[in-house]
Amino acid sequence: MSFATRGFSGRRREADTRLPPGQTLVQDWPVLSAGPTPQVDTADWELTLQDETGADHRWSWDELLALGVEDITVDIHCVTHWTRLDMAWRGVSLDKLFEDVESEHEFVMAHSYGGYTSNLPLEDLLDGKAWIATEADGAPLTPEHGGPARLLVPHLYFWKSAKWIRGLTMMPDNDAGFWEQYGYHLYGDPWKEERYW
Amino acid sequence: MTDHLDGNVLAGALSEVFTTDVTAARARCGGCGRMSAIAEAMVYTSAPGLVARCAGCDQVLATIVDAGDRLILSLAGLSAIELRR
Ligand SMILES: [Zn+2]
Numbered sequence: 001m002s003f004a005t006r007g008f009s010g011r012r013r014e015a016d017t018r019l020p021p022g023q024t025l026v027q028d029w030p031v032l033s034a035g036p037t038p039q040v041d042t043a044d045w046e047l048t049l050q051d052e053t054g055a056d057h058r059w060s061w062d063e064l065l066a067l068g069v070e071d072i073t074v075d076i077h078c079v080t081h082w083t084r085l086d087m088a089w090r091g092v093s094l095d096k097l098f099e100d101v102e103s104e105h106e107f108v109m110a111h112s113y114g115g116y117t118s119n120l121p122l123e124d125l126l127d128g129k130a131w132i133a134t135e136a137d138g139a140p141l142t143p144e145h146g147g148p149a150r151l152l153v154p155h156l157y158f159w160k161s162a163k164w165i166r167g168l169t170m171m172p173d174n175d176a177g178f179w180e181q182y183g184y185h186l187y188g189d190p191w192k193e194e195r196y197w
Numbered sequence: 198m199t200d201h202l203d204g205n206v207l208a209g210a211l212s213e214v215f216t217t218d219v220t221a222a223r224a225r226c227g228g229c230g231r232m233s234a235i236a237e238a239m240v241y242t243s244a245p246g247l248v249a250r251c252a253g254c255d256q257v258l259a260t261i262v263d264a265g266d267r268l269i270l271s272l273a274g275l276s277a278i279e280l281r282r
């Protein structure tokens with residue numbers, strides 16, 4: 001490396017260490033959608049958490065926000081090869097939602113308005129690793145980006161961060177969600193490039 | 198005697214599927230039963246894969262994921278496809 005370019009490549013290397021393999025930095029926020037965009041008013045919105053006891057835990061929009069909304073700054077990695085760094089979000093930690101839930105099951109299916117699903121291990125949703133996000137880039141989430149609320153699990157590929165979230169169901173096995181059935185990886189770690197089966 | 202054969206028995210049929218114009222073929226939606234040409238499906242392309250949905254009921258009819266050296270195809274939402282010889 002020549003003396004003249006050291007500063008430049010030094011900065012570049014710093015960005016690269018936050019860029020998983022096969023990813024490209026973007027500044028915008030591409031909209032990806034596998035179907036019609038649901039329009040859900042916060043007055044009608046409800047989140048349900050189901051465990052094997054059959055007891056449902058439910059939150060209305062106001063009840064969700066009353067649990068406490070946090071500021072979150074995270075990098076987002078989409079399996080379609082784009083990455084956004086330091087994206088600003090606001091949302092409610094899933095630790096709050098699971099506080100009173102007793103379950104032997106180790107997996108969770110996220111269900112969305114519109115029928116989308118995605119499967120995740122429970123441990124990937126706890127200990128400050130996942131949120132129900134209600135705002136991004138300083139504004140309420142638009143329907144195109146999954147508003148009024150979407151799952152946010154930034155350490156996995158972004159298809160796991162189910163838009164239009166309406167439910168979380170505990171499961172004994174790691175059943176495949178929508179994209180996981182159709183060819184995408186059951187777990188989806190961007191640092192291991194777990195894109196496909 | 199077994200009651201089923203392995204996937205090799207599909208080879209002949211699949212080679213016809215991929216050499217004829219499948220988009221012109223009629224197919225039946227496994228959700229609502231609607232018969233229509235594949236070309237009439239609603240295909241969402243701004244997604245991690247192609248998603249073809251029934252124009253009648255929105256059910257996912259078919260998906261295609263480009264996995265680099267592989268292509269992963271699902272026709273699980275169709276109950277049948279009609280292929281003209
Ligand atoms: Zn249909």
